Amino acid sequence: MKWENRGSELEIIGAKMKQKKTIIFYGVDEQTIEIFRKVEFLRCNVIFCDGNLAGQSIGSSIIYTLDEILPKLLQKESFLVITTDDREEQILLKKKLILKELKENEDFFEAGVFERVYLPLWAYYSYGKCYVNFINHIPNYTCTLKCKNCSASIPYLKQKNPDVEQMKREIDLFFSKVDFCYTYDCTGGETFIVSDKLVEVLSYLLQFYGDRIGKIAITTNATVIPTDNMLRFLAEHKDMLDISISEYQTVSGWKEKCDAFIDTLNAWKIPAYLVKASSWIDFGFRETTLRKDNQEMEAYFDECGNFCRAYINGKLYYCGHGHWANSAFYSKEGLDDDEAINFRDENLTKSMILEYNLGYVQNGFLRICRHCKGWGTRNKCHIPVAEQIEDNRVKVREV
Incomplete structure (x- = not known):
């Protein structure tokens, strides 16, 4: 992309990311842990969600069901990162979130897209971190x-x-x-x-x-x-x-x-x-x-x-x-x-x-x-x- 407005190219999307203060991981596996390590330096609020592991804990955090975290997601102050590698489960989850009028790449993200694009954006616009x-x-x-x-x-x-x-x-x-x-x-x-x-x-x-x-x-x-x-x-x-x-x-x-x-x-x-x-x-x-x-x-x-x-x-x-x-x-x-x-x-x-x-x-x-x-x-x-x-x-x- 041609660099025309240095330092201000991403202000619009950054303003949307700035509102988000909590990250919710859907699926608890090795990929989840790796992304968690990438955001840990932000000292942000983290919630883990996995229907198969609900009620268990990861570290000091309780794992919730999707229904339990949906109200928080609908408040638009958090976003969800899909880390499960089950493709069918991903499709069903996206459908459910879209029916709740949540938007992909704004309210929820696939893990790879979040890591490459939106994590750096979120770190800067929400926390001022590079x-x-x-x-x-x-x-x-x-x-x-x-x-x-x-x-x-x-x-x-x-x-x-x-x-x-x-x-x-x-x-x-x-x-x-x-x-x-x-x-x-x-x-x-x-x-x-x-x-x-x-x-x-x-x-x-x-x-x-x-x-x-x-x-x-x-x-x-x-x-x-x-x-x-x-x-x-x-x-x-x-x-x-x-x-x-x-x-x-x-x-x-x-x-x-x-x-x-x-x-x-x-x-x-x-x-x-x-x-x-x-x-x-x-x-x-x-x-x-x-x-x-x-x-x-x-x-x-x-x-x-x-x-x-x-x-x-x-x-x-x-x-x-x-x-x-x-x-x-x-x-x-x-x-x-x-x-x-x-x-x-x-x-x-x-x-x-x-x-x-x-x-x-x-x-x-x-x-x-x-x-x-x-x-x-x-x-x-x-x-x-x-x-x-x-x-x-x-x-x-x-x-």
């Missing part, structure tokens, strides 16, 4: 592999790694304007190449801002065993960590290294999970221009929904994948710094950060959109996993 769901703060631009179609364009970048003090300053700058970030992602490159540096950075993050993040995410290719210092940190803070291992079975020698990596984590009782993929998608960044018309690019951008915000040198880039590709392949066309928001800008407000995160950008699209085939399921260009540029041997590149 909520960011995800950022990637990259600590390392080197990797043990040279994946031809790396989503971060790592093999093609000539980027200098930030030092510890720089990353600490950037963390301070970020939280000078953001009240809560649910997922603080510190994925490289191969993150564990810089294990000891990362311990210092993450220790600082948790010491000063641990109550303002939901979790720290790290994705690894499992080819580098973390140092004992790093392993000790991961074990001590495992409740705050989300460690995922990308599967690269097609790379010769990877399985043996991954097995050793998992054995090491198990020995330290550090949880992690394996992310399997039968194929990757090809963003098409290295290809010739796919589209030139500005209106076409605006429509394409609005439909994309990429969630990966990259935080680099005090600037937030809407599409991390696009920023890295632009730096690697299209810098002669002009760097994309003007498409980012600068946290050093004294005029940058919380409402501007909110709008940017929800897809308001300077031109209504990013320049890299000309070269991109899209994010997620809309991209049908599937390619082999982790195809290497030179060979299939696992070799640690010089750092």
